[in-house]
């Protein structure tokens with residue numbers, strides 16, 4: 001069990017830090033409240049990425065978002081990875097650290113994909129134990145994000161939101177709720193995304209991701225290379241009715257638009273969030 005820290009602050013409205021925008025950010029100092037960095041891109045000894053990160057960190061709060069913790073694996077937690085993660089955190093002092101509720105590595109081989117887990121009690125116990133190990137090592141609460149999925153397991157015994165909620169309560173960690181991922185999985189697996197949002201523990205939701213996807217008609221791929229669709233904006237608005245305003249980030253990872261287009265999406269999120277400032281309707 002980690003020592004309880006004061007709750008993390010609401011950071012406002014942020015963007016993913018991507019190399020395509022390094023120079024724009026440094027030249028224009030845009031009105032972005034904070035940036036999220038992909039942890040693994042900066043686990044290096046030097047060079048251009050760290051140079052830019054150090055400069056941007058001087059001006060903005062930063063959070064670290066990882067893709068290789070592989071918290072759901074049956075391989076042991078990679079202690080070398082944890083050591084490098086902590087070293088980077090010591091360097092850039094992120095407000096918080098997050099990763100995904102998934103597995104990516106088996107027998108030492110990295111699939112480089114965020115693969116879903118069977119939703120059952122054995123998996124909850126397995127993950128809670130491993131999250132506890134990571135939190136103890138880092139000396140802080142971490143955030144776990146729901147992933148998009150395209151397959152389900154016959155071993156699942158509960159809904160995704162029950163699974164996710166049970167893990168964060170048992171592990172005493174926080175939620176990074178990706179509204180687009182909920183929408184993608186809801187279409188792919190035919191569940192109601194509102195029911196998901198109605199049932200997550202609101203006091204655990206520390207951050208929200210918004211992103212675009214590619215719709216192929218009868219299924220959706222979580223590509224992060226398109227603008228956010230209206231249905232996801234509506235779900236964002238719906239979620240804030242219950243949660244109040246939450247630290248929110250626009251997640252764009254490919255087909256990068258001019259920076260002002262991302263700023264327009266960020267302002268749209270800010271406008272919706274401001275409507276729900278201090279209007280939380282549920283504390284559980």
Ligand SMILES: [Fe+2]
Nearest residue numbers: 145178209251
């Ligand atoms: Fe996300």
